[in-house]
Each structure stands twice: as C-alpha cells, then as structure tokens.
Amino acid sequence: MNRLAGVTSPYLLQHADNPVDWWPWTPEAFEEARRRNVPVLLSVGYSSCHWCHVMAHESFEDEAIAAFLNEHFVSVKVDREERPDVDAVYMEAVQAATGHGGWPMTVFLTPEAEPFYFGTYFPPTPRQGMPSFRQILEGVRSAWADRREEVGEVAGRIAADLAGRSLSASLGDRERQPPGPAELASALMTLTREFDAVRGGFGGAPKFPPSMVLEFLLRHHARTGSEGALQMVQATCEAMARGGIYDQLGGGFARYAVDATWTVPHFEKMLWDNALLCRAYAHLWRSTGSDLARRIALETADFLVRELRTPEGGFASALDADSDDGSGRHAEGAYYVWTPEQLREVLGERDAELAAEYFGVTPEGTFEEGASVLQLPDTDTLVDAERVASVKHRLLAARDRRPRPGRDDKVVAAWNGLAIAALAEVGGYFDRPDLVQAATDAADLLVRVHMDGRARLHRTSRDGKAGGNAGVLEDYADVAEGFLTLASVTGEGVWVEFAGLLLDTVLVHFTAEDGTLYDTADDAETLIRRPQDPTDNAAPSGWTAAAGALLSYAAMTGSGLHRDAAERALTVVTALGGRVPRFIGWGLAVAEALLDGPREVAVVGPDDDPATRALHRAALLGVAPGAVVALGRPDAPEGPEVPLLKDRPLVDGRPAAYVCRHFTCDRPVTDPGELTDRLTP
Numbered sequence: 001m002n003r004l005a006g007v008t009s010p011y012l013l014q015h016a017d018n019p020v021d022w023w024p025w026t027p028e029a030f031e032e033a034r035r036r037n038v039p040v041l042l043s044v045g046y047s048s049c050h051w052c053h054v055m056a057h058e059s060f061e062d063e064a065i066a067a068f069l070n071e072h073f074v075s076v077k078v079d080r081e082e083r084p085d086v087d088a089v090y091m092e093a094v095q096a097a098t099g100h101g102g103w104p105m106t107v108f109l110t111p112e113a114e115p116f117y118f119g120t121y122f123p124p125t126p127r128q129g130m131p132s133f134r135q136i137l138e139g140v141r142s143a144w145a146d147r148r149e150e151v152g153e154v155a156g157r158i159a160a161d162l163a164g165r166s167l168s169a170s171l172g173d174r175e176r177q178p179p180g181p182a183e184l185a186s187a188l189m190t191l192t193r194e195f196d197a198v199r200g201g202f203g204g205a206p207k208f209p210p211s212m213v214l215e216f217l218l219r220h221h222a223r224t225g226s227e228g229a230l231q232m233v234q235a236t237c238e239a240m241a242r243g244g245i246y247d248q249l250g251g252g253f254a255r256y257a258v259d260a261t262w263t264v265p266h267f268e269k270m271l272w273d274n275a276l277l278c279r280a281y282a283h284l285w286r287s288t289g290s291d292l293a294r295r296i297a298l299e300t301a302d303f304l305v306r307e308l309r310t311p312e313g314g315f316a317s318a319l320d321a322d323s324d325d326g327s328g329r330h331a332e333g334a335y336y337v338w339t340p341e342q343l344r345e346v347l348g349e350r351d352a353e354l355a356a357e358y359f360g361v362t363p364e365g366t367f368e369e370g371a372s373v374l375q376l377p378d379t380d381t382l383v384d385a386e387r388v389a390s391v392k393h394r395l396l397a398a399r400d401r402r403p404r405p406g407r408d409d410k411v412v413a414a415w416n417g418l419a420i421a422a423l424a425e426v427g428g429y430f431d432r433p434d435l436v437q438a439a440t441d442a443a444d445l446l447v448r449v450h451m452d453g454r455a456r457l458h459r460t461s462r463d464g465k466a467g468g469n470a471g472v473l474e475d476y477a478d479v480a481e482g483f484l485t486l487a488s489v490t491g492e493g494v495w496v497e498f499a500g501l502l503l504d505t506v507l508v509h510f511t512a513e514d515g516t517l518y519d520t521a522d523d524a525e526t527l528i529r530r531p532q533d534p535t536d537n538a539a540p541s542g543w544t545a546a547a548g549a550l551l552s553y554a555a556m557t558g559s560g561l562h563r564d565a566a567e568r569a570l571t572v573v574t575a576l577g578g579r580v581p582r583f584i585g586w587g588l589a590v591a592e593a594l595l596d597g598p599r600e601v602a603v604v605g606p607d608d609d610p611a612t613r614a615l616h617r618a619a620l621l622g623v624a625p626g627a628v629v630a631l632g633r634p635d636a637p638e639g640p641e642v643p644l645l646k647d648r649p650l651v652d653g654r655p656a657a658y659v660c661r662h663f664t665c666d667r668p669v670t671d672p673g674e675l676t677d678r679l680t681p
Contacts, residue, residue, distance in 0.1 A: 003022060004022050009079040009082050018066065023077070024077065038074055039108050040074050042078065043076070045104040046103065048317075050332055052103055065137070082469050085519060085520045089529050092531075093107070094120070102121075106122060109155075114528060178594055188217075191581050192228060194582065200238065201236050201239065207262060209256070211277055212585030213588075214236065214284075217229040218230070222623040223592055237280070240253070241281075242377070243257065248359060249399060251300055251302055254273075255270055264373055265333075270317070271308055276418060278422040281294075286429065305434075308407075312445055314461065320407070322405065323404060333373070338372055340352065340361055343395075351390075412460055415478070416446060417481055420443050420486055421482045424489040425485060428488075428620050436489055439489075449465070457502070476542075477506065477549050480499040480503050496630075519533060536586050543569060544573070544584060550569065552593075552628050589625070597627070597661035598628060599660070600627070600628055600660040601660075605656065611654060618673075619657060622679025630645050656669065
C-alpha cells in the first residue's frame with residue numbers, strides 16, 4: 001500500500017506509483033515500525049533533485065528492491081522543502097558521521113527515530129568504491145537482526161550527542177555582543193583571501209552564487225567606501241551574468257556551477273536563488289548604475305513572473321534540471337544546451353555562425369555529447385545589437401517547443417517572502433508597476449492561505465490549499481522581510497502590521513531566554529533535537545533573516561523590544577563572521593545596517609503629486625545599509641498606519657522627507673537630490 005497518493009508535495013507524488021510501500025513522516029509510520037519490530041528507512045529529497053530522480057529510477061522503481069524494503073523496513077519519504085526541520089536534524093547526523101551531506105539523503109532509524117546508519121545516494125550495483133543499495137539494505141537488516149543491542153547503543157549515543165549540542169554554550173562573553181567595525185573588517189579580509197580574482201566568486205568547484213555575501217559587500221562598501229568590497233561584487237556578478245549559470249535566452253539562474261568558471265551549471269532553477277540574485281543585481285545597479293546589473297535584475301524578475309508564478313498568485317519552488325531530450329530519454333540540461341547543428345536548423349548558416357561566436361557554442365561542446373551551454377565569453381567584439389536580438393528571439397522560440405523541465409508548483413512561504421521583496425524593489429526602482437503588483441498578489445496569497453488567525457504560518461500550499469506542515473523560523477522571517485519591503489515600495493502600512501504579527505510570533509515561540517533562535521517553534525513536533533542553525537546556506541538562515549526583519553521593523557515602528565531582539569540575535573555573527581563569512585553573509589549584511597542605524601526615512605505628501613513620487617524614489621534608491629522607507633499622507637483621515645510617519649507635516653505645503661538615525665532626526669528636505677545625499681554614508 002502506497003500512502004503518498006493523497007499528499008500535496010510534488011516530490012512525494014513523484015513516488016506515489018513506486019512499488020515501495022512508502023509512508024509520509026507521521027507518528028503512525030514509527031508506530032508501524034515498533035509493531036513490526038523493524039528499522040525505518042528515511043529517504044529525504046526534493047522534486048528538482050537530479051540524483052534523487054536517478055536513485056528513484058534505479059532503486060525505488062525496482063520490484064526486487066521494493067519487495068526487500070517492504071518486508072524488512074518501514075520506508076518513510078520526506079520532502080526536505082516541506083519539512084526542513086526533519087531534514088536539518090538528520091543532515092546534521094549524516095555530516096557528523098560521514099564528513100559530507102547532500103540529497104538524496106538516506107538514513108536508517110530505530111522505531112524511536114534515532115539514526116544509526118547514514119548515507120546519500122547509493123547506486124544499484126557497486127560503483128567507484130560505493131556499495132550497492134541492496135548491499136546496504138542487507139547489511140542493515142543483518143545488523144538489526146543479529147546485533148540489535150549494538151545498534152541500539154550506537155543510535156542512543158548519536159541521538160544524545162545531537163540533543164546535547166548547544167550553540168549558547170559555545171559563545172564566549174566577548175561574542176555575546178553584536179559585531180562592530182572590527183569584526184566586519186575581519187570578515188572582509190577573510191572574504192578577500194577566499195575570493196577568486198580571476199573568475200569571480202569564492203572558492204573552487206562546485207561554485208555557488210554567493211547572494212548573501214554580495215549583499216554584505218555592497219553594504220560594507222556603502223558604509224566604508226571600500227573599493228575592494230565593491231570590486232568583488234562587480235567581478236562576481238559580471239562573471240555569473242556572462243557564464244552558463246545564467247540562462248542567456250530566458251533569464252534566471254541555475255542552482256550552481258559544477259566548475260570554477262561558471263560555465264556548466266547544475267541546471268535546476270530555484271525560486272530562492274533567483275529572488276536573492278534579482279535583488280542583489282538591483283542593489284548593484286543602485287550602487288553603480290551598471291547597465292549589466294539593470295538588465296540581469298529585470299530579466300530575472302521577468303523570469304520569476306513568467307516561469308514560476310502560479311495561478312493563485314504565488315511562486316512555485318523550482319524547475320527541474322532534467323527534461324526529455326527529444327528521444328524519450330530524460331537528460332540533465334536537455335532543454336537549455338545547443339549544438340552547432342541545432343543552431344543552423346533554427347537560424348540558418350550565417351546567423352548560426354554569429355550565434356556560435358556570441359554564445360560560445362563549439363563543435364566539441366562545453367557540456368556533454370558535443371552540446372554547449374550558452375554563455376557570453378566576449379560580447380565586446382560583437383556590436384550588431386539588432387541582429388543579436390533577432391537571434392536570441394528565434395532561439396528562445398525554438399527552445400519553447402522543446403519538452404519543458406518539470407515544475408515543482410508548491411508555494412513555500414519563506415521563498416515567496418524573498419520573491420516579494422525582490423519584485424517589489426525591482427518594480428519600484430525601474431517603474432514596473434506590474435512587478436509590484438505581482439509581489440502584492442503573492443503577499444495576498446500568503447495572508448489568505450498561509451496565515452491563520454493566530455499569526456501562525458503554514459509552510460506550504462498547492463493549488464490554493466494550505467499544506468499540513470507548520471512554518472519554521474525562515475518562513476516567519478522571510479515573509480516579514482517581504483512584507484516590510486512591500487510596505488516601503490507601496491506605502492501600504494497594512495504590510496507593516498502583518499510583519500509585526502509574524503515577528504511577535506518569532507519572539508514568543510522561536511526565541512530562547514538568551515536571545516538565541518530556534519528553527520522550529522516551541523510547540524512544534526518534537527524531534528530528537530530541536531534544530532538551531534544560524535549559518536546561511538542556499539538562502540539566509542531563519543536566524544539571520546529574523547535578525548534583519550526585526551531590525552527593520554524596529555526602525556519602522558520605534559519598537560525597542562524588536563531592536564533588542566535583533567541585537568541579541570546578531571551576537572552569533574560576532575562569533576562566526578570573521579571565521580566563516582561565506583556562511584553568514586546575511587548576518588553580516590544586517591550587522592552593517594545596525595552599525596549605520598539603520599536610517600529611517602519618512603516621505604509624506606499627496607499620492608498623486610510628482611514631488612512626492614520623486615522623494616519616494618530617491619528614498620528607495622538610497623544606498624545607506626538597510627535603510628527603511630515609510631510613505632504616507634499626513635492628512636490621512638484614519639491616521640498614519642506606520643509609526644515612523646507620525647507627526648511628519650508637509651514643509652510649506654510641499655511634500656517632504658524626514659531622515660532619522662540613532663533617535664535623532666535631521667531637518668526635513670523637499671529636494672530629492674538633498675535626500676540622496678542624506679542617504680549616502
């Protein structure tokens with residue numbers, strides 16, 4: 001009996017027809033393991049994971065392996081994107097035991113959910129030093145049958161070790177203060193040592209987009225004037241934009257590059273990556289006026305709306321890396337790569353030659369089987385912009401006729417919060433009300449479907465129906481960040497109110513007495529360890545995202561309670577920023593905002609007055625780290641919805657902007673240029 005048929009997770013539904021007798025993560029699954037006296041196989045993945053698909057096809061669709069699993073195990077399948085808490089707890093165990101992690105994650109548990117054997121992908125036959133999945137299953141079954149006491153002791157030690165880890169205990173007295181200029185300068189020096197000065201980015205292969213680090217570097221440049229910080233951002237953003245990690249035809253970024261040159265991506269496209277990078281490129285344009293940054297920000301925003309928007313107004317989680325290559329075979333990257341012959345079929349000989357030169361398509365190929373990933377190795381040598389535009393248009397039209405990658409269409413609250421922030425800002429910067437409307441529609445969906453009357457969030461929804469899993473810290477933090485950004489762009493104070501409700505939940509249910517933060521609420525399902533991870537990975541951690549949202553909300557409202565909570569949350573950046581800045585970039589960016597104030601900007605004036613709009617735009621484009629903006633009418637009959645707007649009159653009947661910092665306000669200004677100067681550190 002397969003119990004996945006009725007779930008809402010696209011990843012679990014991909015396994016609904018397996019011969020494996022899958023259970024979702026439920027108490028009933030572990031009760032069944034106790035009743036049968038068998039171990040639990042926990043398999044964790046996500047819908048756009050290439051190797052998850054491979055292992056499913058090789059092992060979980062195999063009748064003999066399924067029969068063995070069904071006889072000797074209770075098999076539990078988890079979507080890591082729906083249950084990041086379960087994923088985090090057991091991934092910590094996998095990494096501690098093996099030194100590495102990844103997906104698919106394969107863990108064997110006792111019926112008490114204690115892990116005792118770990119791995120990731122296992123092949124169907126022994127390969128490259130790895131045992132086969134069948135050998136692993138037989139070994140675990142034998143150990144469970146013949147060495148049960150030993151297995152129990154191992155599981156108990158691992159569970160006790162995980163439960164006993166405390167971040168609070170590891171922080172020294174000096175590290176219980178928010179980071180200051182010295183700590184942020186130390187983080188910059190570490191990043192400088194790790195920077196790839198030739199190819200951009202940090203470290204070697206595989207190379208991931210360093211979205212949160214880019215935000216820190218931009219804010220550090222704004223606060224200190226450091227040219228080195230800005231140069232690292234410019235070099236990295238240009239290398240990614242010209243590389244194969246960026247979709248040169250349709251916009252949007254792939255998950256990461258498998259090499260150090262950004263040439264060959266792992267082709268899945270994730271909502272969080274594109275939301276974060278869309279915002280980073282927009283901020284780079286705001287700092288430098290770069291035409292390239294402007295183009296990439298807008299193309300990425302358009303990709304989000306065109307490819308990931310759901311009928312309900314939210315944003316889907318991801319596009320798969322794999323698709324049909326035209327022969328019935330699923331292959332990674334098949335939708336995106338080109339051979340010289342394929343170019344000729346679409347463009348004809350003359351334009352195919354131009355396209356090959358422009359996009360770096362070679363007879364040998366840069367990917368597999370003679371195919372190339374499109375990139376821009378040297379656009380400066382080609383100047384026929386109209387002809388290039390025609391080539392891109394025809395190639396995109398031809399690509400649209402190929403079998404498309406699958407889409408994971410569940411709506412995840414946290415990642416939609418990131419998309420709301422990005423689309424609202426890009427729409428505000430570049431006079432694109434359609435993008436602001438898309439952000440507003442997504443925010444409406446989160447309130448209507450994901451948020452209940454107690455200001456508690458459901459993590460996911462699909463087809464307008466909320467999923468059954470509770471929101472985690474990153475959901476509350478990223479949604480609050482999105483709402484606050486939307487309020488700054490639209491002037492609709494109701495989004496500040498919603499953000500406040502969510503952040504109050506963070507204070508009550510996710511915050512320890514010492515100010516540290518947990519990833520799950522105090523009333524969430526009890527696991528063998530309550531996860532608590534402040535480090536950024538593919539997206540900001542819930543911890544650092546909460547620090548940022550709390551700080552912005554405090555600036556908007558004057559709440560000392562929320563500012564104190566933000567400062568206490570940032571103490572972890574003092575401990576980690578200088579040592580591992582690549583993994584706490586968003587925390588460093590928030591710390592830059594704290595050092596600068598952050599600045600609070602209140603713009604008041606009639607909605608339809610061009611002078612109001614000019615001041616508002618100048619406020620949004622200010623580069624002061626983490627500055628918050630409130631927009632409103634001083635004569636609104638219901639009174640200002642945002643406390644920052646209180647007692648802000650017009651100046652001689654004209655729209656005005658008030659800039660405050662550290663409990664002190666400058667005289668109001670009516671000139672956009674002067675406001676820009678006030679927001680330039």
